[in-house]
Amino acid sequence: MDTSSPAALVNAETLNMFVGRRVRTVVQVQRNEGGVVVGQSSDGHQLSIKSAMDVPVSNFMEVYGIAENNQTIRAEVCTDFGPNFDPKPFDQLCKLASDKFKHMFL
DSSP: OOOSSOOEEOOHHHHGGGTTSEEEEEEEEEEEOSSEEEEEETTSOEEEEETOOOOOTTOEEEEEEEEEETTEEEEEEEEEEESOOOHHHHHHHHHHHHHHHGGGTO
């Protein structure tokens, strides 16, 4: 495992704390707009994923990339998780991680 470039686990609520940094998240694909995937984050907000792979609508996709702003990620690696992924445990993990480490980013 490469640990030289760690990625923070984020949902839409915590993405703004990591602008310009490498992040990892999961979205449910809503539509593809010419190379930009629009998806719903694990906490129910809309995120735009640039340079994402083509994943079927309603499938879940893990995204690893750079947070460009509070609602856009430039993807480096995408993984199709299929239609049967439960985002609730991932969202809880994001909340736990942000509560534990938020003093490092504020």
